[in-house]
Amino acid sequence: MSAHFPGLVIIIPLVAAFLILIGALLDRRLAFPLTALALLGSLLTAIGLLGKVIQTGVVEYHLAGWAPPVGIAYRVDHLNALVLVAVATVAFVNLMGTRELVKGLFEDRLGPFYTLYILLIAGLQGIVVTGDAFNLYVLLEIAALTGYALVGMSEGRAPLSSLNYIFIGTVGASLYLLGVGYLYLVTGTLNMADLAVRLPALYPSKVVVSAFVICLVGLCIKMGFFPMHAWLPNAYSHAPDPVSSLVAPLVTKVMIYVMIRMMLFVFTPAFAFDQMAISEPMVWLAIAAIVAGSFMALSTRRLKRMLTYIIVAEVGYMVGGFWLGNRLGISGAILHIVNDAIMTLCVFLSAAAIISKVGSDAIDDMQGLFKKMPVTMGVFVVAGLSIIGVPPTCGFFSKWYLISGAVAAGQYGFMAALLLSSLINLVLFFRIFEIAYFEPFHDHHGDHGHFVSAVQEAPFEMLVTLVVTAVLLFALGIYAGDIVSQIIDHAIPVGIT
Amino acid sequence: MRFLALITILMVGGLLFYGTPDFPAWGDPESPASLHVSPYYIEHAVEDTAVPNIVTAVLADYRGYDTMFETAVIFSAGIACLFLLRIYRRKSTTTRLYRHNLTGITLRIAKGGKLPEGSAEFERIDSLWVPYDMIIKVTSRLVVPFVQLFALYVIAHGHHSPGGGFQGGVIFGAAIILYAISNDLRRAFRRLNEKAALLASAAGVLLYAGTGLMCLLLGGNFLDYSKLADLLYTDAIMARSHGILIVEIGVGLAVMAVMVSLYYNLSSAGRHDEGL
Amino acid sequence: MESLLANFLAKYNYWAYIGLVMIGMYAMIAKRNLVKKIIGMNIVQTAVILFYVSIAAKKGKTIPIIAHGHEDTGHHAVQALDYISPLPHVLMLTAIVVSVATLGVALALAIKVYRQYGTLEEDEIAMRIEEQ
Amino acid sequence: MGFLNVVVIFLLACGLFFFFAGAVGILRFPDFYSRLHPAGKLDTMGLFTSMIAMALWVAHEWHLGDILTALKILLIVAFVFITSPTATHAIVDAGVRAGLLPWTKDSSEDKS
Numbered sequence A: 001m002s003a004h005f006p007g008l009v010i011i012i013p014l015v016a017a018f019l020i021l022i023g024a025l026l027d028r029r030l031a032f033p034l035t036a037l038a039l040l041g042s043l044l045t046a047i048g049l050l051g052k053v054i055q056t057g058v059v060e061y062h063l064a065g066w067a068p069p070v071g072i073a074y075r076v077d078h079l080n081a082l083v084l085v086a087v088a089t090v091a092f093v094n095l096m097g098t099r100e101l102v103k104g105l106f107e108d109r110l111g112p113f114y115t116l117y118i119l120l121i122a123g124l125q126g127i128v129v130t131g132d133a134f135n136l137y138v139l140l141e142i143a144a145l146t147g148y149a150l151v152g153m154s155e156g157r158a159p160l161s162s163l164n165y166i167f168i169g170t171v172g173a174s175l176y177l178l179g180v181g182y183l184y185l186v187t188g189t190l191n192m193a194d195l196a197v198r199l200p201a202l203y204p205s206k207v208v209v210s211a212f213v214i215c216l217v218g219l220c221i222k223m224g225f226f227p228m229h230a231w232l233p234n235a236y237s238h239a240p241d242p243v244s245s246l247v248a249p250l251v252t253k254v255m256i257y258v259m260i261r262m263m264l265f266v267f268t269p270a271f272a273f274d275q276m277a278i279s280e281p282m283v284w285l286a287i288a289a290i291v292a293g294s295f296m297a298l299s300t301r302r303l304k305r306m307l308t309y310i311i312v313a314e315v316g317y318m319v320g321g322f323w324l325g326n327r328l329g330i331s332g333a334i335l336h337i338v339n340d341a342i343m344t345l346c347v348f349l350s351a352a353a354i355i356s357k358v359g360s361d362a363i364d365d366m367q368g369l370f371k372k373m374p375v376t377m378g379v380f381v382v383a384g385l386s387i388i389g390v391p392p393t394c395g396f397f398s399k400w401y402l403i404s405g406a407v408a409a410g411q412y413g414f415m416a417a418l419l420l421s422s423l424i425n426l427v428l429f430f431r432i433f434e435i436a437y438f439e440p441f442h443d444h445h446g447d448h449g450h451f452v453s454a455v456q457e458a459p460f461e462m463l464v465t466l467v468v469t470a471v472l473l474f475a476l477g478i479y480a481g482d483i484v485s486q487i488i489d490h491a492i493p494v495g496i497t
Numbered sequence B: 001m002r003f004l005a006l007i008t009i010l011m012v013g014g015l016l017f018y019g020t021p022d023f024p025a026w027g028d029p030e031s032p033a034s035l036h037v038s039p040y041y042i043e044h045a046v047e048d049t050a051v052p053n054i055v056t057a058v059l060a061d062y063r064g065y066d067t068m069f070e071t072a073v074i075f076s077a078g079i080a081c082l083f084l085l086r087i088y089r090r091k092s093t094t095t096r097l098y099r100h101n102l103t104g105i106t107l108r109i110a111k112g113g114k115l116p117e118g119s120a121e122f123e124r125i126d127s128l129w130v131p132y133d134m135i136i137k138v139t140s141r142l143v144v145p146f147v148q149l150f151a152l153y154v155i156a157h158g159h160h161s162p163g164g165g166f167q168g169g170v171i172f173g174a175a176i177i178l179y180a181i182s183n184d185l186r187r188a189f190r191r192l193n194e195k196a197a198l199l200a201s202a203a204g205v206l207l208y209a210g211t212g213l214m215c216l217l218l219g220g221n222f223l224d225y226s227k228l229a230d231l232l233y234t235d236a237i238m239a240r241s242h243g244i245l246i247v248e249i250g251v252g253l254a255v256m257a258v259m260v261s262l263y264y265n266l267s268s269a270g271r272h273d274e275g276l
Numbered sequence C: 001m002e003s004l005l006a007n008f009l010a011k012y013n014y015w016a017y018i019g020l021v022m023i024g025m026y027a028m029i030a031k032r033n034l035v036k037k038i039i040g041m042n043i044v045q046t047a048v049i050l051f052y053v054s055i056a057a058k059k060g061k062t063i064p065i066i067a068h069g070h071e072d073t074g075h076h077a078v079q080a081l082d083y084i085s086p087l088p089h090v091l092m093l094t095a096i097v098v099s100v101a102t103l104g105v106a107l108a109l110a111i112k113v114y115r116q117y118g119t120l121e122e123d124e125i126a127m128r129i130e131e132q
Numbered sequence D: 001m002g003f004l005n006v007v008v009i010f011l012l013a014c015g016l017f018f019f020f021a022g023a024v025g026i027l028r029f030p031d032f033y034s035r036l037h038p039a040g041k042l043d044t045m046g047l048f049t050s051m052i053a054m055a056l057w058v059a060h061e062w063h064l065g066d067i068l069t070a071l072k073i074l075l076i077v078a079f080v081f082i083t084s085p086t087a088t089h090a091i092v093d094a095g096v097r098a099g100l101l102p103w104t105k106d107s108s109e110d111k112s
Helices: A002-026 A028-056 A078-097 A099-105 A107-129 A133-152 A158-187 A192-198 A206-223 A231-238 A241-266 A269-275 A279-299 A303-323 A327-358 A374-388 A394-409 A412-437 A444-448 A460-478 A480-491 B002-022 B038-049 B054-062 B064-085 B134-159 B165-182 B185-191 B194-217 B225-232 B236-267 C002-010 C012-030 C034-056 C087-117 C122-131 D002-028 D032-061 D064-097 D105-111
Strands: A059-062 A073-076 B096-100 B106-109 B122-125
Touching (some): A002 B194, A028 A107, A078 A107, A078 A241, A099 A327, A107 B064, A158 A192, A158 A206, A158 A231, A206 A303, A231 A241, A241 A269, A241 A303, A279 A412, A303 A412, A327 A374, A374 A460, A460 A480, B134 B165, B185 B236, B194 B236, B225 B236, C034 C087
16 A cells, blocks of 8 residues: 555545535534544655655656656655655644634535645645646646635635735746746656756757746745745735635745755756856845845734745745755755744744634734733744744754855855844744733723623644644754754755755 | 836746747647657557547546546635635525516515415516516527537547547536526526535546546556456456546536536625526 | 748747737736736636647647547557647646636635625725725 | 539628628627627628538538538537527627617717
């Protein structure tokens, strides 16, 4: 059975999606356990796959039994196995933690919600596993479509921001598709490994150059990289809480993974880093992303919006780290994909817990929360420390790799930007800690005449998942060295030093 | 805004323009795109799968995995519309309008009053003015069976002529939508209600994925139809052909149901009461 | 000059698709009406489809359905050069479905926006948001 | 064979003329309802004549397969003849329901 792991990791959630809908038509309460079961299965498969990859190296899976250039193949190496486990973990943990919230928000549409949820996960996992450039596009669209729907289902400005998200996301995906079409035009194949074999002879061709640029632009739009980030804060901050804690950690990170995959394994590093000579401008853009994201985060007084701006900055970390072009920088970027997924999950989950209890996402309304919600705030502190980059949380280690990469590449601007953003994150989070710790609790509901001091600790399941994510943050930090030496080192092609 | 738009499209246009001079000429049979993988498909499709329509063979077999996700895309679009738009509410409490078909008189029935649902002489109508449109109703009644028949033909004949699950499914869905437009939404619900449409869409994709899973259980890779040979009492090649037919039926079912459900949700803005 | 013109004419499909992409993107950025933006989005997607189908074309060749596929394939071997390339058509079937699905979701969201603000003009929506 | 060619070309030319006139009509007529008039009638007629021409051209050798193809073309014509006027009718109906007023000479003078 373990030979089928690469297929099963997608097929389990996919098949479950349809069963969930059918089950929910019979009885609404079936939706959650079915989803949990499927995601657990998918998570276990992903972990098994990672173990298998560590033991035996690259795992290939030929769908429909046709060998690669003719059929579609899944190709799992260290890089995607790691990202796959991260995606599956985030999906499962978030599902467990947000059960009560979802029940409150979407009581009458649980079936469709969980169907979309699990299809989103299937799409993202498929993007990570697939070895076929066009298959990636189809999965991208599944993840995107379900994401649009989930993001748009909220009061206020959510539908409008989701519609803008659709426009920009579609342009990004169409550009990616065009890039793949250009590659197909000159090579006649869609398989990534086959493309990597056939492309080097064609590097002088202008078609390949424009394919490269088009793909890169499309992916940058999809991941919310700095000049194209405008959709991201709106879409993520207006989304319903259980959705933003799912979409925010995963979608941008998976897109960054796709960029790394395309640059390292479809185009060769020699082409991407040396011949195209865009490393320098990309790193500068990343610096701009980090600085702009940090300052925009500083300028807002709303919790979720601040966190989305932090995501813009974090995207800058990873893209910049990757385009440093040396082993340390790329290791840092890949490690940061995993760490940031868990960090963002943790911080958004605790934000969701706070917002659901306080009833507002203004930072000023968080007074005295340490007394009322000690566990949630404790986890929030851990996540904040990790985002700032305090050892032994995991955020420190990926930042360490990124900074050493920047030094090794001589990109002191990038290093300065990382340090500056750490400082600003420090300000951001300690501002919140201060309000929540020192200022006395003030019930803002009291103004309206009905006295409710309903603010109390989040539901039990949520607390457990919050603590689990906090522990994960520490664990990732403590084992960071092992992750890098066991997995990430093998993921980066040998040629990069 | 205009200026920004102009600059953006000029940049994108320039980007796309840059590579074009190096393209092979349009329609060149010797272009690299036509020399690598696609000759394999053309030359081997019939002996591999016994399907003369190469597009169908590639769609449902060589790249069947893509197609499964493509069905999943349309399924998720249907679910997304349902999720976004559907308004779950109790029975409407406002007055209902009925028309006596023979005389064209409109009756207004206040809350509490009741008319038998299946009455042939009276017909419930929307609160907007709905004319008694015999021409459209009769024509649609005439055309719909032919459209449905044609849809089935397109699905079944996808092996030999242009067609297949998507096209057939869309045509079948169009037939039901035509019925819903020419009558009204409530009447269409009597033929295919919301739950049935949802069930059919899930069942259609499940048929596809289930076929793949069956292949996996029988020892092949996912979607490797040749492993179904024993189950279908044929050889491996014909099993591929039959497997393609099975998944095409699944696709057709799913697409039909999703199209109808999209129409239901979009046309009534999720209220499922008074449509177009 | 003449070869430039010949080169230009030989690739008119590709120029046409570039033009369509530009038109669609212009509509998406410059138009202030959400439905017009959705139409622009669809134009972009259709342009991509045109591009792919142009790749598949071979001048004077027929559709990739093997005639008399049932009788005897052994006698006259199938020549790949006689048929246009099937792969881009397959891919574009997928892309068409994707664009239909995106259109459906976009329209659903537009309906939701309309329900909320009572208009689809972006300027008026911005006004409504400020009023709140 | 010359006679059949002449007939086919004549029918095709007629079809093109009808299509062209229909397009001109759609552009030139003043309002919604009158534009539907060329759209409904001339397109149907143009399709009818050009399809008949094609059917004749296909069937001119009197093979069974060709005649079947010609019959299919005739079936298309039959369906278009049923559906196209109905569609136009339905659109007019929708226009009336939406409250669109028909064009009169006075209304155009008011505007100008």
